[in-house]
Amino acid sequence: MAKEKIKGRLERKLARWGLAFVAPSIAFFSVFAFYPISKAFYTSLFKKNLLSLKKPTFIGLENYRYLFGSADFWNSVEATFVFSIGTFLPLLIISLMLAAFIMNISKGRRFFQISYYTPAVISSVVSAAIWLLIFDPRGLANQWVNFILHTPGIDHRWLAGSITVRVSTMIVYFWKYIGYFVIIFIAGLANIPRSMYEAAEIDGASGWNVFWRITLPLLRPTVVLVSIMSMLQCLKTFSTQYLFTQSGAPQGPINVITLNIYNTGIRDFRIGRASAMSIILFAIMLFFTWLQFRTSRSDEVSY
Amino acid sequence: MKKTVFLFLIILFLLPGLAFSAGQQESAEEDGPITLEFWTHEDPNRDALENRYVEEFMAENPGVTINRVTHSSKKIFELVLTAFAANAGPDIFNMQIEQAYSYIINGRVAPVGYAAIGYSGPEEMIDQYIEGSMGSVYVDGDLYGIPLELNNWAVFVNKRVFADAGLDAEKDYPKTWEEMADISEKLILRDGEIITRRGFDFRYPYYLISMVPMVEQLGGKLVSDDGKTAIINDEAWIKFLTYMQEWGPNGRNLGSPTYKNARKVFNMDNNDVGMCLSGLYQEARIRNDNKEFYDSGDWMVIPYPTFENAVNDVANTFYGQYYMVNAQNSDREIQMAWKFVNYMMSHDEEYLKAVNIIPPTKKLMASETFKNMPYSDVFVNDLARANVVYTAENGAKMEELVKEAVESVMLSGIAPVQAHATLKAKAQELLNEM
Numbered sequence: 001m002a003k004e005k006i007k008g009r010l011e012r013k014l015a016r017w018g019l020a021f022v023a024p025s026i027a028f029f030s031v032f033a034f035y036p037i038s039k040a041f042y043t044s045l046f047k048k049n050l051l052s053l054k055k056p057t058f059i060g061l062e063n064y065r066y067l068f069g070s071a072d073f074w075n076s077v078e079a080t081f082v083f084s085i086g087t088f089l090p091l092l093i094i095s096l097m098l099a100a101f102i103m104n105i106s107k108g109r110r111f112f113q114i115s116y117y118t119p120a121v122i123s124s125v126v127s128a129a130i131w132l133l134i135f136d137p138r139g140l141a142n143q144w145v146n147f148i149l150h151t152p153g154i155d156h157r158w159l160a161g162s163i164t165v166r167v168s169t170m171i172v173y174f175w176k177y178i179g180y181f182v183i184i185f186i187a188g189l190a191n192i193p194r195s196m197y198e199a200a201e202i203d204g205a206s207g208w209n210v211f212w213r214i215t216l217p218l219l220r221p222t223v224v225l226v227s228i229m230s231m232l233q234c235l236k237t238f239s240t241q242y243l244f245t246q247s248g249a250p251q252g253p254i255n256v257i258t259l260n261i262y263n264t265g266i267r268d269f270r271i272g273r274a275s276a277m278s279i280i281l282f283a284i285m286l287f288f289t290w291l292q293f294r295t296s297r298s299d300e301v302s303y
Numbered sequence: 304m305k306k307t308v309f310l311f312l313i314i315l316f317l318l319p320g321l322a323f324s325a326g327q328q329e330s331a332e333e334d335g336p337i338t339l340e341f342w343t344h345e346d347p348n349r350d351a352l353e354n355r356y357v358e359e360f361m362a363e364n365p366g367v368t369i370n371r372v373t374h375s376s377k378k379i380f381e382l383v384l385t386a387f388a389a390n391a392g393p394d395i396f397n398m399q400i401e402q403a404y405s406y407i408i409n410g411r412v413a414p415v416g417y418a419a420i421g422y423s424g425p426e427e428m429i430d431q432y433i434e435g436s437m438g439s440v441y442v443d444g445d446l447y448g449i450p451l452e453l454n455n456w457a458v459f460v461n462k463r464v465f466a467d468a469g470l471d472a473e474k475d476y477p478k479t480w481e482e483m484a485d486i487s488e489k490l491i492l493r494d495g496e497i498i499t500r501r502g503f504d505f506r507y508p509y510y511l512i513s514m515v516p517m518v519e520q521l522g523g524k525l526v527s528d529d530g531k532t533a534i535i536n537d538e539a540w541i542k543f544l545t546y547m548q549e550w551g552p553n554g555r556n557l558g559s560p561t562y563k564n565a566r567k568v569f570n571m572d573n574n575d576v577g578m579c580l581s582g583l584y585q586e587a588r589i590r591n592d593n594k595e596f597y598d599s600g601d602w603m604v605i606p607y608p609t610f611e612n613a614v615n616d617v618a619n620t621f622y623g624q625y626y627m628v629n630a631q632n633s634d635r636e637i638q639m640a641w642k643f644v645n646y647m648m649s650h651d652e653e654y655l656k657a658v659n660i661i662p663p664t665k666k667l668m669a670s671e672t673f674k675n676m677p678y679s680d681v682f683v684n685d686l687a688r689a690n691v692v693y694t695a696e697n698g699a700k701m702e703e704l705v706k707e708a709v710e711s712v713m714l715s716g717i718a719p720v721q722a723h724a725t726l727k728a729k730a731q732e733l734l735n736e737m
Binding site (some may be wrong): 155 | 381384385387388405406409410412493494495496499508552559560561562563576696697699700702710714715
């Protein structure tokens, strides 16, 4: 009895310390995440003009009702999903392949790591500006493709066609983030004990079998982490689409939800409706994060 | 324990709300010092001038401090808006009238302090400026801005590009939009489908300023006079959209929104473009960017073209940048802010000489300085046949709809009739929503 009492006291003491340690993080998230989210939800229930000094009108779920019936909003949902799927899957697969490649070479490993990672440190706006020059009709993109395909003088309309402009935004994002995820995969691969591979080698397993039966299963926590991070990054994409539309690209095909939120809130002053869009985007992101955790079942791997 | 954690979380959750709820601006005391935040867009030619005015004004008015802050012209709209949304807007700012209009109708800017700047009322002040230039800031019997500049655009011509194509710019320059397309065809250089030198190209982000007048020439309008109907005269709009379709890569391939802004490359005289659309301020920019080209006299300015069968003689729309004063201040601060703005704008001739912008006072427009500016007569004549840009709270959204229609015919292969129908439906929905 006395033992349990001491244990309980100790647990309470530990919990108090735990609370003290997490308090700064909770305070930080309260200010920069919880409060804006709750405020956005509250604002989404009002008809509010960003500039108006008048009291906003409470309209309940009217903003949500409007959005679910708006072709423009559904176009944004489609643009967001097309972009996310078109970027997230290649990012996941190719970053894993590149990480495996880098781990298997004996020379130049560091060079490749730095080369792939460099674009990740450039700001999104700068990378979009660089690619705007490349996608200019007289830029490198047309020159490279025409050289490879032997099609001199063809304008592939990287920023003008409804399909090509989508592909262009995907290329920018892929280029920017591939190195970041390669590094995460390399860290994951480095954690797999060497003895596993040695045992497989003794048993006569082929390289293909080793990858599918050892590397991939043991890398599952990293795959889950990368897939969640890359999916969330893709759903939040904004600066590339914003800069492209500012530079003459058609808005419709790349009018992702974040761009629509910006235009509705900042350009059209409809902050209530923009808040409703941001809450819907938040719900979508939450759902996909939950789904990925659920489908991966457990990220615990023991060696 | 759980209760403690729960309470702790609730407090943390509410803390930011309490912290951020105090957004009202503080007012200066009745006779204490005054500090005024003055935000404006970057313009190297204007910086030196206005920094000097700030110094002079502060010396003449002890106790007044003015902090002049410049922001990128692309960013200032967002910065001012977010500052006002948080009730922390600058005391003095300038903005293009299409954007500033919302500030007026939402009560964010103060009426001009007529007494502080020596006027008996709005009528006397309006009388100092050229006709039409104060209309957009005159709301419910009061003026809400002092114009920094009034702009209309005409066509800048590079004579060297004309000569290179075997044309004489002085004689062969385009007078109509049809001629503009034909002459551009002669000036253009291509590598296959890729344009390496454009004859002329439009200023694509500014659809209300530079393209709506083309529709007006054909008898169309963006919005009816009573403001209730959008996209007036279907035939005019379809003809305009057909012209733009022909201009784009799916037609005669004379230009496209995805090429570099023609106005920016014009100054370099790198054989990139033969003609571009811009205001009188472009002359100072040519002088700054490429003095040799400016001094060579190998450029000229011609009037905004009209369609051959135009029913209205309309030139490029004019717009203005206006200095405005934040209404969420004490009356003393507001009056001092207007006094300072008026002090700056009393140097209208210096603005014209140093920055090549036109504060639209009658005195300046009649001055020898203005008349001696190269091609100022072209701008004045065009101004006489120009309408003011569309100003309404939905102006930016309306511009996006026109942009969408133009881009859909130029880039996405949509038929002009279909693009017009979509534009009409969306623009009407927008008007109805207001």
